[in-house]
Amino acid sequence: MSLVKSQDWVCFIDGDAVHTTSFFGSQIESIIESNPQYSLLTCYTNRLGCDWQIEPSVDRNTNDQKYHREFGESLWNKNKTSVIDVTKNSPMSGVMLLINKSSWERVGGFKEEKMLSIDNDIHYRIRNAGMKAGLMTGIYVQHWYRGGNQRDKKHLL
DSSP: OTTSOTTOEEEEEOTTEEESSTTHHHHHHHHHHHOTTEEEEEEEESSOSOGGGBOTTSOTTOOOHHHHHHHHHHHHHHHTTOEEEOTTSSOOOTTEEEEEHHHHHHTTSOOTTOGGGHHHHHHHHHHHTTOEEEEEEEEEEEEOTGGGOTTOOGGGO
16 A cells, blocks of 8 residues: 555455456446445456355356356446445455555554454445445355355464
8 A cells, every 4th residue: 555646546456356348447447436435446257255245146056257247247347437335334344445545544554463354344344434335236256255155264263
């Protein structure tokens, strides 16, 4: 975060997740421009511990890259820059976090001593500071997420 200007946005994505379109950068830019009321954004995915971030019609079990690329592009074509306010939802999972640096600074940055809960923590602190968190319905990332075994956490230890 020290490398970017205060008005900039930074996108964090899990190492086991991948953007599903070749134009994700311009997608993100257009969503930020169209939704200036948000300070923290996330997106849809196929596997995750947070159910409201899983797009309801996605096939959660397939690892077919072609399927996920087509699914991601179809969501963009359907939803474009639409964002759902999730400020009051249960805390988001950080498969992808898009955050404005000035908002990040305002809430005191990430709690680095708790790597596995920084996503939940930043969502709560954004909400408690009176800022908004949103779900970008036109952005979708494919998430390997523990190889489909949501109970296995060995890779995190």
